[in-house]
Amino acid sequence: MAESFRPETPDQLRDAVAWAVAEEIPLEIMCAGSKRSMGRPSNAERRLDVSALRGITLYEPEELVLSAGPGTPLADIEQTLAERRQQLPFEPPDLGPLLGGAAGAGTLGGAIACNLSGPRRLKAGASRDHFLGFSAVSGRGEAFKSGGRVVKNVTGYDLSKLMCGSWGTLGVMTLLTVKVLPAPESIRTVLLFGHGPAEAGAAMTAAMKTPYEVSGVAHLPAGLAAGSAVSHVSGAGRAVTAIRVEGPSPSVAYRCAALRSQLGALVETEELHSRNSVRFWSELRDVSPFAAAGDARCVWRISVPPKSGAQVMQRLIAGTGGEAYLDWGGGLIWLTVDAPVDAMHETVRAAIAAPGGHATLIRAPEPVRAAVPVFQPPEPGVARLLRGVKESFDPRGVLNPGRMYAEL
Amino acid sequence: MKMPEPDAAVIARKDEIAAALRGIVPGEGVIVNDDELRPYESDGLTAYRQPPLIVVLPETTAQVSRILRYCHDNGVKVVPRGAGTSLSGGALPLRDGIVLGLGKFNRILDVDYDNRCAVVQPGVTNLAISNAVGEEGFYYAPDPSSQIACTIGGNIAENSGGVHCLKYGLTTNNVLGLELVLIDGEIVRIGGPHLDAEGYDLLGLLTGSEGLLGVVTEVTVRILPKPETARALLVGFPSSEDAGACVAGVIGAGIIPGGMEMMDRPAIHAAEDFVHAGYPLDVEALLIVELDGPESEVDYLIGRVEEIAKANNAVGLRISQSEEERVRFWAGRKAAFPAVGRISPDYYCMDGTIPRGRLPEVLSRMAALSQQYGLRVANVFHAGDGNLHPLILYDANEPGELEKAEEFGADILRLCVEVGGVLTGEHGVGVEKRDLMPAMFTEADLQQQQRVKCAFDPKSLLNPGKVFPTLHRCAELGRVHIHRGQQRFPDIPRF
């Protein structure tokens, strides 16, 4: 078992990285470890556990800003925010159960480092859109910071964007600042029953083009809808297309009615109110349809132009024999395939070649993740830039080497 | 303001460089005469002027690629330029460098309503995008006051904002993809109509990189369906504290308005004298709060904001009853810069951001500075997100006044940083705030940023002299400093 360092202060963390740099010893960077089985497997000799750097250091509800250590559990942050009727707008998923672990283990550092966002991403933006600033230690063993604690800031390069989604390969964050937003007064979901994929695609596109500020647009084929814990969904016996509306109560009621009359003319409709809405969207967010205990199939997360989502999904299901559903108005496909050797990566990536986009292997046995490109292989020009960026932060490759791409 | 020492050898090669560029861009696209270069000598920060060596106006990405490769191979510096409205000197030319103008990249290439995006060339103006999609009921949300003139390429470079950014985000939150030409001529494409980046978020890095990393030749932006309706409240307050408390109250109540703008007394008076928008003149602060969305939502929220305003000592509260009246409420705010321009021979526009709660303190310290420097200041404020635009009034014909205004401005920005804010909220660092960067960043912070620059432009030929106070060579920045001896760090807990 590799030795772990568990610094309790940013200075200790800097010393640990400086030591690794001097000795050229690669480090596996981790928080709670809830996403350890995502990405390419690590072969680092030592582990740098940042989970002791935890706690909210600043929360000013009226400034819409919160700072916390990377090891702060998301659950703590969400609870603190809820007390002031606020939330993390990007709706970070809890992929613990999907990855065979416990629920509720995720941290702020993990959510930002992996740029994971839930269904509201299509309206509110991704975690990268709410990440305002950070302090970190680079792969040179140097403490540095970027960004700030105000929403509007263009002072210098926006390195927060690079850190968000860098999977710990550029720097080890010691403090993060995010923008928070008021939680909606009311949440409802319009359900449209019985769409085939093509009709679902058309309905989702139409919903996205309305002025009703929809904050979630998804489609579950009949087989997956049946597994929902929300009875209106599981009991439908048909495919379900879902459209979420959030905001002040009178507005939500008005917009739901408008959506039902515009999109529900030909199909049966239903409405989920607050608690059922929350439960339904957290199932989609956490990929619950593929998270049942014992389900070991490979899982892909595929981002495509939203309009092509339904068609690509059909092609993927036909080509892989797997199961899939759509989120982000069609722009996000969650696919599971029973392919324990190669995760059918060639079929998956071929399916998105024409519309464009990217596919990430989220769950797969370790040997598969070592052998198959987990992240979308970049074009050569982009690959060169990614390498240059990596070298600028971590020239000796001590921070999570190979976690994203073999050569980074 | 010291710019990098011009390279006399490059200046001496002007004819040769011009001939090479003519081989790439035929006809009138290469400008060499002093008279014709003059219009390019400054951008919106007119205090700084420097005619470039040559201006080149390519029309295709292939030409941009060949120009950059030529400049790279021949050690010629390049300053990209959109409409030249930058307020931070981002497009200020260099005596020994070419200006690469993107004005001819002015076509909207594709509008894809189903994917809610538009693909445009970088020289398209911000407003032209909204105009192009308006008939279908869509718009492009970020709306800088300069939107008639400024280009989307410039918006990307500066990560520009506007009054609607509080609810809809800055440029960076509304861009989906780019085509970029690197200094060595390589063309790369990043993003597209799909969401999120593969690999590192280069799109996010490039947005706001002030023309230092590459030349943007195509942009994919998010377009949004227009809200069904919008209405505004116009509210006066007896003090900036009251106005600030009202803003905090609105956000604390869970309301994120489409726009929330504040003006102080001098700005109110200047704007009212100029456009007669009907602003109250006996108040210390004026707030415009705009709500947008479905009518039922707007009516409901207007009522709630009205209550909050009244609880914070509002005077002369008005609610727009028609589209015409809403536009009139905004007219004064939108004309605030030219309005201030009328009451002073010159003005200098600052752009710091502060934590909103510190506003009263910052305003009162600014008033003290105003006394100290003997220069008037008017304030317009993106109140929702803490972005301040103090306008310092001065007369450039009075010897020493420009310098005094600049020092006053620098003190204001240092004050912003001191209270937890930043040097620039939306106008960029450029040359203007370059030397103030150490007020916010340590040398290690700045060096890390410069190393990223090295990954894109190792010879530092793209827009040098901007953003970074000290130019380091990439080789020097690349060195790893090892601190042996401290390695064993016994105090770090391990298991």
Ligand SMILES: Cc1cc2nc3c(=O)[nH]c(=O)nc-3n(C[C@H](O)[C@H](O)[C@H](O)COP(=O)(O)OP(=O)(O)OC[C@H]3O[C@@H](n4cnc5c(N)ncnc54)[C@H](O)[C@@H]3O)c2cc1C
């Ligand atoms: C009256 C007035 C009001 C303004 N109001 C606002 C406001 O409300 N909000 C706001 O944010 N800004 C505002 N600005 C500032 C300015 O308009 C913005 O910064 C704008 O984005 C600049 O666009 P531009 O096309 O004029 O770019 P330029 O001034 O030509 O260039 C700006 C920077 O972008 C780079 N650049 C330009 N095009 C490209 C390209 N294709 N590829 C790479 N780099 C490029 C240049 O090198 C330079 O560094 C205002 C300016 C004025 C004069």
